[in-house]
Amino acid sequence: MNAGIYLGPRKNVWRRARALLLAFAAIPTLFHGVERYVRRQEVATLRGELATMEEELSRTLSSTALSESRAVMWQLRAISESGVAGAIPVTELLKLLERTLPDGVALMGVSIDPIPPRASLTIEARAARAADVTELQKNVASSPRVAVTQLLEERRAPDGLLTIRLRVDLIGGRP
Amino acid sequence: MSSFFWPFQKKRIGLAFSDRLVLAICNGGPLQIAMRELPVGLIAPSSVTPNIRSVAELAQLAEDALGELEARREGVVVLLPDRSIVTALYTSRRGASEKELKVEMGAKLAFPSTEARFDFWRGRGGAVLGAAVREAVAEQYEQVVEATDSRLGWVDSTSLARIPAWARPSGGSGLDVQLQLYENHYCLSVFVEGSLVDLRIKLRPAGILDGVQREVTRLPALHGVALGAITVLGEGAAALAAALEEIPDVGRVHVEDDGEERLLASALKALLERPRP
Numbered sequence: 001m002n003a004g005i006y007l008g009p010r011k012n013v014w015r016r017a018r019a020l021l022l023a024f025a026a027i028p029t030l031f032h033g034v035e036r037y038v039r040r041q042e043v044a045t046l047r048g049e050l051a052t053m054e055e056e057l058s059r060t061l062s063s064t065a066l067s068e069s070r071a072v073m074w075q076l077r078a079i080s081e082s083g084v085a086g087a088i089p090v091t092e093l094l095k096l097l098e099r100t101l102p103d104g105v106a107l108m109g110v111s112i113d114p115i116p117p118r119a120s121l122t123i124e125a126r127a128a129r130a131a132d133v134t135e136l137q138k139n140v141a142s143s144p145r146v147a148v149t150q151l152l153e154e155r156r157a158p159d160g161l162l163t164i165r166l167r168v169d170l171i172g173g174r175p
Numbered sequence: 176m177s178s179f180f181w182p183f184q185k186k187r188i189g190l191a192f193s194d195r196l197v198l199a200i201c202n203g204g205p206l207q208i209a210m211r212e213l214p215v216g217l218i219a220p221s222s223v224t225p226n227i228r229s230v231a232e233l234a235q236l237a238e239d240a241l242g243e244l245e246a247r248r249e250g251v252v253v254l255l256p257d258r259s260i261v262t263a264l265y266t267s268r269r270g271a272s273e274k275e276l277k278v279e280m281g282a283k284l285a286f287p288s289t290e291a292r293f294d295f296w297r298g299r300g301g302a303v304l305g306a307a308v309r310e311a312v313a314e315q316y317e318q319v320v321e322a323t324d325s326r327l328g329w330v331d332s333t334s335l336a337r338i339p340a341w342a343r344p345s346g347g348s349g350l351d352v353q354l355q356l357y358e359n360h361y362c363l364s365v366f367v368e369g370s371l372v373d374l375r376i377k378l379r380p381a382g383i384l385d386g387v388q389r390e391v392t393r394l395p396a397l398h399g400v401a402l403g404a405i406t407v408l409g410e411g412a413a414a415l416a417a418a419l420e421e422i423p424d425v426g427r428v429h430v431e432d433d434g435e436e437r438l439l440a441s442a443l444k445a446l447l448e449r450p451r452p
Contacts, residue, residue: 002295002297003450004296004336004449005295005336006331007260007331008317008329009292009313009317009327
């Protein structure tokens with residue numbers, strides 16, 4: 001038994017069913033589209049951030065690090081020529097540093113402590129990534145002239161680069 | 176079921192049209208009624224020709240009435256004038272399909288049945304009440320409702336709105352007669368143990384009750400059942416009730432809702448309180 005007489009506009013059942021089907025079909029497509037848009041936005045943002053970081057890094061490394069590295073090499077040469085570290089063959093020291101410095105690590109300074117019983121080096125360097133620091137430590141430790149390595153300091157500078165100080169004890173007391 | 180989880184009644188609006196007035200009510204709290212008298216000829220109820228002389232003018236009057244009510248204009252129930260629709264009562268048509276009833280009723284319409292909206296209400300004892308309205312006629316009223324920024328809900332005819340509620344066994348014996356009196360017409364509905372057995376919508380000259388009284392007097396002979404309770408509602412209800420009480424062997428005579436306005440308001444209220452299908 002129906003509720004009473006209804007003389008209003010007829011509801012078109014087929015049209016309503018079709019609208020419902022279309023809505024069901026459209027909802028996943030809509031969600032997929034929104035999800036894709038959000039992901040693309042994220043990728044675009046990340047890409048932008050990465051480009052900025054790369055630009056900053058290359059500017060920092062190219063403008064300061066290379067000139068500093070060059071200065072350190074001059075210091076090393078000066079030290080070796082002055083005879084302070086006369087016991088260390090200069091070529092060997094240069095080879096050690098050259099071999100152990102991975103790409104992305106800029107040498108900032110080297111200090112030599114030739115006092116017995118064990119001569120040591122303290123390397124100051126800057127790197128963009130923590131993985132480069134680890135690489136540096138591994139390289140140094142694998143040298144036959146190195147007894148012990150010790151990371152004295154690791155901090156991130158305001159420009160985003162890591163600054164480290166690494167102490168390297170050499171084998172053979174007076175090298 | 177919704178009232179079980181949410182016991183607060185939502186305010187709803189109803190709008191009734193007659194040739195004399197447009198009446199709006201709002202339930203869901205204290206009943207609010209707003210009404211506007213219509214200029215003569217603004218609504219000329221007819222099942223065949225367009226009823227409304229100026230949709231814009233009627234919409235403005237309806238808007239004025241609705242403006243007095245505080246409720247959202249969603250699911251507005253609308254009562255069309257009785258004379259704008261065609262009704263038919265089929266007794267003992269328990270098994271008849273809607274399609275069969277449409278064909279049968281459509282053949283008697285004064286306009287092409289393809290232009291009609293039909294609906295059928297199935298009562299007790301196999302009685303089927305049919306109603307039809309011409310699309311062009313109904314659309315005019317719908318345009319008025321839409322022009323007031325209202326969303327249309329249930330659409331019914333003024334006198335048919337309460338028939339489902341009346342079609343319940345009253346417990347009394349004899350014919351249960353409901354008389355709805357309007358200024359220019361009346362609707363007589365007769366029930367036997369909750370089953371609708373007679374329905375007549377007829378014109379009457381304003382204020383003259385003799386014809387109605389004669390119609391009621393003939394009912395026992397027509398149906399072979401004595402008169403039981405008689406309820407008289409609407410315009411001149413008290414006067415007709417006094418005249419009916421003079422009929423020998425008449426049962427109880429009740430008077431409700433004296434005046435056409437109250438009759439329309441009661442019909443709207445019944446429609447608003449009806450559970451939604």
